[in-house]
Amino acid sequence: MNIVPLQTTAAAIGGGETATFYILGSIVVLAALGVVFSRRAVYSALMMAVVMIGLAVFYGINEAPFLMVVQIVVYTGAVLMLFLFVLMLVGVSSSDSLVETIRGHRLLTAVIALCFLVPLVSGLSSIVAGEPVGLSAGVAAAGGSIPWLASEIIYRYVIAFEATGALLITAVLGALVLAHAVRTKKKRTQKQMSMDRIRSGHPTPLPGPGTYARHNAIDMPALLPDGSVSELSINPVLAARNPEDQHGVPEDMRYSIGAIPESGGRPDAQASNGDEQREDESSWTR
Amino acid sequence: MDPMNYIVLAAIVFTIGAVGVLVRRNAIIVFMCVELMLNACNLAFVAFARMHGGIEGQVIAFFVMVVAAAEVVVGLAIIMQIFRTRRSASIDDANLLKN
Numbered sequence: 001m002n003i004v005p006l007q008t009t010a011a012a013i014g015g016g017e018t019a020t021f022y023i024l025g026s027i028v029v030l031a032a033l034g035v036v037f038s039r040r041a042v043y044s045a046l047m048m049a050v051v052m053i054g055l056a057v058f059y060g061i062n063e064a065p066f067l068m069v070v071q072i073v074v075y076t077g078a079v080l081m082l083f084l085f086v087l088m089l090v091g092v093s094s095s096d097s098l099v100e101t102i103r104g105h106r107l108l109t110a111v112i113a114l115c116f117l118v119p120l121v122s123g124l125s126s127i128v129a130g131e132p133v134g135l136s137a138g139v140a141a142a143g144g145s146i147p148w149l150a151s152e153i154i155y156r157y158v159i160a161f162e163a164t165g166a167l168l169i170t171a172v173l174g175a176l177v178l179a180h181a182v183r184t185k186k187k188r189t190q191k192q193m194s195m196d197r198i199r200s201g202h203p204t205p206l207p208g209p210g211t212y213a214r215h216n217a218i219d220m221p222a223l224l225p226d227g228s229v230s231e232l233s234i235n236p237v238l239a240a241r242n243p244e245d246q247h248g249v250p251e252d253m254r255y256s257i258g259a260i261p262e263s264g265g266r267p268d269a270q271a272s273n274g275d276e277q278r279e280d281e282s283s284w285t286r
Numbered sequence: 287m288d289p290m291n292y293i294v295l296a297a298i299v300f301t302i303g304a305v306g307v308l309v310r311r312n313a314i315i316v317f318m319c320v321e322l323m324l325n326a327c328n329l330a331f332v333a334f335a336r337m338h339g340g341i342e343g344q345v346i347a348f349f350v351m352v353v354a355a356a357e358v359v360v361g362l363a364i365i366m367q368i369f370r371t372r373r374s375a376s377i378d379d380a381n382l383l384k385n
Contacts (some may be wrong), residue, residue, distance in 0.1 A: 013287050013288075013289065017287065018287040021287060021291060021292070021295075025291075025295050028295070028299065029295070029298055029299065029302070032298075032299050032302040032303070032322055033302060035302075035303075035306060035315070035318055035319065035322060036302055036303075036305055036306035036309065036310065036315075036319060041312055041314055041315055044315050044318055045318065048318050048321070048322070051299070051322065051325065052325065055325050055328070055329055058292065058295075058329055058332070058333075059328075059329075059332050062292065062332045062333055062335070062336045063335075063336050064332045064335070064336075064344050064347070066344070066348075067328075067332060067344055067347055067348065067351075070348070070351060071328075071351070074351060074355055075321075075325070075351070078355065079321070079354070079355055079358050082358060082359070082362055083314065083317070083318060083358075083362070086314060086362045086365065086366060087314055089366065089369075090314065090365070090366070090369050090375045091375075101311075101378055105308075105309075106309060109305055109308040109309050110305075112304075112308070113301050113304065113305045113308075116301055116304065117297065117298065117301040120297045120301075121294055121297055121298065124290055124293050124294045124297060125290065125291075125294050127288075127290050128288055128290070129288055129289050129290045129337055130288075131289075132289045132336045132337040132338075132339075133336075133337065133338055133339030134336060134339060135335070135336060135339060135340075135341065137339065138339060138340070138341060148341050149341055149344055149345065149348070152341050152342070152345050153345055153348065157345055157349075160349060164349060164352050164353070167352070167353065167356050168352070168355075168356055170356075171356035171357075171359050171360050172359070174359075174360045174363065175359045175360055175362075175363040178360070178363035178364055178366070178367050179363045179366060179367070181370065
């Protein structure tokens with residue numbers, strides 16, 4: 001199959017490509033700075049997506065259509081989604097503390113970056129490469145860009161390609177081994193849970209807050225049919241702060257956080273027979 | 287425009303990625319900055335392939351992508367494991383090999 005190349009001579013870089021380079025290049029650099037300097041990890045990941053799509057466009061401009069597609073599918077699609085997935089598992093809200101642990105760390109980093117960047121950029125920009133040779137001649141000879149790339153990978157670099165396959169298998173196995181968590185405690189079965197619940201003396205579900213009260217806020221206790229307060233419905237943290245529940249606490253220690261009672265540990269009958277528990281609803285509102 | 291501008295852009299993005307690796311302490315962001323450096327190298331490879339009229343640069347960029355994908359899988363699994371045991375994704379906290 002013979003494909004007539006569009007340009008057989010050296011492909012000159014036109015004005016459109018120059019404009020694309022400067023606009024997209026500045027976007028890519030700004031997004032790369034955003035990856036490094038945004039406080040939240042999720043913003044960094046999204047900035048990374050912008051960088052990767054920008055680089056994919058650059059690959060397309062540089063006559064690498066296959067790499068452009070791979071960049072979008074593999075990097076933006078798979079790798080970045082993996083990053084976001086792990087971010088969600090680790091905790092999205094985890095933002096870095098910006099305290100320096102090593103003194104002068106940032107200053108030294110800036111110095112190193114400048115020492116690296118300034119000579120490199122000044123040196124590189126003094127080189128004039130001239131018009132690029134372009135791939136059109138080779139593409140025409142091989143019958144397309146992707147057949148050319150494929151023949152190079154399958155014939156000349158076949159050892160590296162097979163090593164890549166071994167690497168991928170090893171990576172999959174490694175990820176499986178690392179992500180596997182051994183259960184330290186035996187899993188509680190449904191039978192065991194139901195037996196525990198019957199033995200706890202309170203087989204029915206705990207009453208929700210404010211079941212028979214006028215409000216159903218979390219600090220509103222549920223009222224029993226005789227109008228008394230059901231202590232089982234109270235959040236144990238709130239019950240611990242309630243001065244009425246602090247009989248054994250010394251006077252000067254009251255109104256502070258006392259011992260938190262075990263949730264659901266107290267039978268309901270105890271709560272309804274005492275006079276001091278039969279109190280006004282307004283004392284629970286704070 | 288000279289095609290060396292692509293190489294200059296790659297150098298700038300590479301440096302930004304290196305700064306991120308040095309400055310940030312969240313392991314996932316450090317990892318993303320490593321990816322940024324790899325991508326900058328890929329851009330340089332692709333630009334060189336076009337400048338010299340050969341496909342080898344694109345082949346190498348392809349291999350870099352494959353290796354980077356494998357690296358991401360294993361690295362993120364390690365980060366998950368560290369987070370599971372230490373409850374932290376900060377690279378300053380992982381000092382079990384110290385002393």
